[in-house]
Amino acid sequence: xxxxxxxxxxxxxxxxxxxxxxxxxxxxxxxxxxxxxxxxxxxxxxxxxxxxxxxxxxxxxxxxxxxxxxxxxxxxxxxxxxxxxxxxxxxxxxxxxxxxxxxxxxxxxxxxxxxxxxxxxxxxxxxxxxxxxxxxxxxxxxxxxxxxxxxxxxxxxxxxxxxxxxxxxxxxxxxxxxxxxxxxxxxxxxxxxxxxxxxxxxxxxxxxxxxxxxxxxxxxxxxxxxxxxxxxxxxxxxxxxxxxxxxxxxxxxxxxxxxxxxxxxxxxxxxxxxxxxxxxxxxxxxxxxxxxxxxxxxxxxxxxxxxxxxxxxxxxxxxxxxxxxxxxxxxxxxxxxxxxxxxxxxxxxxxxxxxxxxxxxxxxxxxxxxxxxxxxxxxxxxxxxxxxxxxxxxxxxxxxxxxx
Numbered sequence: 111x112x113x114x115x116x117x118x119x120x121x122x123x124x125x126x127x128x129x130x131x132x133x134x135x136x137x138x139x140x141x142x143x144x145x146x147x148x149x150x151x152x153x154x155x156x157x158x159x160x161x162x163x164x165x166x167x168x169x170x171x172x173x174x175x176x177x178x179x180x181x182x183x184x185x186x187x188x189x190x191x192x193x194x195x196x197x198x199x200x201x202x203x204x205x206x207x208x209x210x211x212x213x214x215x216x217x218x219x220x221x222x223x224x225x226x227x228x229x230x231x232x233x234x235x236x237x238x239x240x241x242x243x244x245x246x247x248x249x250x251x252x253x254x255x256x257x258x259x260x261x262x263x264x265x266x267x268x269x270x271x272x273x274x275x276x277x278x279x280x281x282x283x284x285x286x287x288x289x290x291x292x293x294x295x296x297x298x299x300x301x302x303x304x305x306x307x308x309x310x311x312x313x314x315x316x317x318x319x320x321x322x323x324x325x326x327x328x329x330x331x332x333x334x335x336x337x338x339x340x341x342x343x344x345x346x347x348x349x350x351x352x353x354x355x356x357x358x359x360x361x362x363x364x365x366x367x368x369x370x371x372x373x374x375x376x377x378x379x380x381x382x383x384x385x386x387x388x389x390x391x392x393x394x395x396x397x398x399x400x401x402x403x404x405x406x407x408x409x410x411x412x413x414x415x416x417x418x419x420x421x422x423x424x425x426x427x428x429x430x431x432x433x434x435x436x437x438x439x440x441x442x443x444x445x446x447x448x449x450x451x452x453x454x455x456x457x458x459x460x461x462x463x464x465x466x467x468x469x470x471x472x473x474x475x476x477x478x479x480x481x482x483x484x485x486x487x488x489x490x491x492x493x494x495x496x497x498x499x500x501x502x503x504x505x506x507x508x509x510x511x512x513x514x
Contacts, residue, residue, distance in 0.1 A: 184208070
């Protein structure tokens with residue numbers, strides 16, 4: 111447990127209010143985004159607090175020494191053998207690998223004397239089992255890959271075009287700090303993570319036989335990042351590739367990718383009528399490096415990449431992010447949280463009058479007084495344009511921190 115780690119204060123601040131509270135802390139996120147090391151950070155925080163007569167119990171289901179813990183009964187027995195006097199702090203990594211784990215959490219919580227933390231890499235499994243069994247007695251903390259600010263800290267580099275291009279090219283998985291940021295080395299590592307996510311979190315968990323179809327589906331989503339897609343559109347594409355897959359199967363596979371936190375879905379939202387469209391949505395990747403592992407890093411995709419970055423940033427800040435529609439025009443993102451709303455338009459460069467009028471004009475169609483932003487690679491053309499704030503993408507990632 112005495113692991114060296116780089117602190118991620120953004121997440122620690124979120125979990126501190128729940129430490130020593132009778133609430134199970136569920137830490138979720140894609141594989142290799144740093145959930146385990148975040149638990150080490152929590153342990154370090156507890157030790158710095160000089161917790162007296164307390165005992166830390168750590169279980170990591172990815173380590174062979176814990177192979178014997180297969181069911182909730184095994185988990186309870188192990189914990190009771192390891193418990194000490196006073197407060198016991200239980201940390202279980204990748205808890206979804208333990209059969210009926212929620213029964214153990216419910217039992218230990220009922221007995222009292224335990225402050226419980228667990229991580230998992232499957233959204234549906236954790237939310238359905240924990241919410242139904244210990245409803246109202248747990249809090250979920252989502253961990254994402256490194257933000258651009260964290261990327262600078264981890265890699266000990268300064269903000270600027272060079273570091274930004276490395277960030278969007280290689281992504282934000284924390285382990286990259288141990289590697290030379292060179293294509294062959296980084297993408298070799300990322301390919302192993304991609305394979306692990308598909309094979310362990312999707313293929314094995316859902317007993318998928320048609321792995322070829324799953325891989326082709328991921329390629330399609332990667333190629334169509336930030337584009338409106340539907341199950342029928344994907345199904346038609348696959349038919350053109352001589353793969354006959356029904357829309358219902360496509361939807362099922364897409365849900366598996368979302369459950370593993372590999373991709374996120376943004377639904378379309380009618381701004382004036384407040385209507386959610388049932389057909390057609392956009393998909394974004396948790397990690398751009400993994401996306402590029404699938405189809406390669408391509409400069410012509412820069413618009414898609416920037417849009418993915420902005421989506422991820424707002425998602426990390428805790429906003430519910432939708433794709434806006436106003437009078438038939440698209441607003442890239444409608445971001446909502448606690449009754450507040452922010453509209454964001456994303457562009458590569460505002461190089462001419464027509465582009466400026468289009469990007470700002472879509473936002474000007476919205477008549478409410480919520481903040482409206484345009485994010486691009488340009489330097490701002492002024493403090494505001496007709497009341498709309500423009501951000502350079504680097505400044506946006508570093509300075510727009512509302513909601514922390």
